[in-house]
Amino acid sequence: MEKKLTALALIALLAQPVLAQTPGDANFKTYEEKLPGTDVSFKMVPIPGGTVTLGSPATEKGRAADEGPQKKVTIAPFWMGAHEVTFDEYDVYADAEKDKTPIPDGMTRPSPPYIDLTLGMGKSGGFPANSMSQYGALMYCRWLYIKTGVFYRLPTEAEWEYACRAGAATAYPFGDDAGELKRFAWYADNSEGKYHKVGELQPNGFGLYDMLGNVAEWTLDQYDPQYLEHAAATDPWIKPTAKTPRTIKGGNYQDDAAHVRSAARLKSDPDWNRRDPQIPKSKWWNADAPFIGFRIVRPVKQPTKEEAAQFFAEVLDKYIGAR
Numbered sequence: 001m002e003k004k005l006t007a008l009a010l011i012a013l014l015a016q017p018v019l020a021q022t023p024g025d026a027n028f029k030t031y032e033e034k035l036p037g038t039d040v041s042f043k044m045v046p047i048p049g050g051t052v053t054l055g056s057p058a059t060e061k062g063r064a065a066d067e068g069p070q071k072k073v074t075i076a077p078f079w080m081g082a083h084e085v086t087f088d089e090y091d092v093y094a095d096a097e098k099d100k101t102p103i104p105d106g107m108t109r110p111s112p113p114y115i116d117l118t119l120g121m122g123k124s125g126g127f128p129a130n131s132m133s134q135y136g137a138l139m140y141c142r143w144l145y146i147k148t149g150v151f152y153r154l155p156t157e158a159e160w161e162y163a164c165r166a167g168a169a170t171a172y173p174f175g176d177d178a179g180e181l182k183r184f185a186w187y188a189d190n191s192e193g194k195y196h197k198v199g200e201l202q203p204n205g206f207g208l209y210d211m212l213g214n215v216a217e218w219t220l221d222q223y224d225p226q227y228l229e230h231a232a233a234t235d236p237w238i239k240p241t242a243k244t245p246r247t248i249k250g251g252n253y254q255d256d257a258a259h260v261r262s263a264a265r266l267k268s269d270p271d272w273n274r275r276d277p278q279i280p281k282s283k284w285w286n287a288d289a290p291f292i293g294f295r296i297v298r299p300v301k302q303p304t305k306e307e308a309a310q311f312f313a314e315v316l317d318k319y320i321g322a323r
Contacts (some may be wrong), residue, residue, distance in 0.1 A: 186201070
């Protein structure tokens with residue numbers, strides 16, 4: 001009989017033991033993964049484990065109520081995508097003509113969007129995948145696991161903020177001066193109302209690009225306005241219990257400086273797909289959210305095939321169509 005993971009075991013799967021691979025390990029380094037049968041690749045950056053104070057102090061400019069009270073937590077090491085997943089990468093999954101190997105049994109490709117969801121802002125050549133639903137992002141992670149044999153997933157909210165801060169306790173990874181933001185993020189003051197190719201601005205201290213601005217990024221967490229009160233002290237994750245809302249981080253190209261701080265949080269909204277005329281509405285795309293994308297992480301210790309299947313069953317299949 002197949003052993004089913006409990007909720008606590010799933011959290012442990014996300015956390016992954018620190019001893020499996022540490023920053024001193026020769027294998028814990030930046031690497032590139034090529035999508036099988038293509039010339040498309042993506043870079044993964046090692047994020048060493050450590051502690052971080054999540055949230056923002058009451059004195060931080062632009063602070064929202066759901067960013068406190070601050071809490072110090074410990075995060076295990078992991079790899080994170082150097083930049084947001086691009087359409088060049090996502091379309092290998094979405095477009096049968098670009099995927100030179102058969103799609104795995106039991107999987108489907110994203111339905112073609114009925115309009116140009118990029119709104120003419122750009123697609124091929126390094127632009128971030130946009131208008132993404134969380135379902136579409138998680139399905140890509142599942143496809144990527146099956147195609148490469150490496151387990152990838154979305155980051156937890158805590159992992160995301162830890163990676164974004166890169167050791168900083170300030171409003172931004174580079175300090176508190178919003179005047180410096182234009183060197184690191186595409187946001188309302190410099191984006192000209194559109195997202196841009198990934199990796200054009202300066203990275204944070206971990207070597208991650210566009211953590212703030214450009215397109216906002218899905219996390220694995222159920223949105224909780226009292227997140228920091230409920231967060232565990234080690235590798236916190238608010239496990240999904242409903243289809244919506246989920247937590248999104250990073251802000252986007254339309255936001256002002258206050259909404260692209262490391263601690264800023266956004267909850268998903270079903271209205272992001274209100275214009276979709278399809279019945280039922282697409283579970284893959286958000287017609288009214290060109291500002292939403294995602295990036296991926298790789299746990300240090302890879303799960304077994306059974307554990308990975310249980311993970312996707314618990315966070316994806318149970319909530320098909322979650323936005």
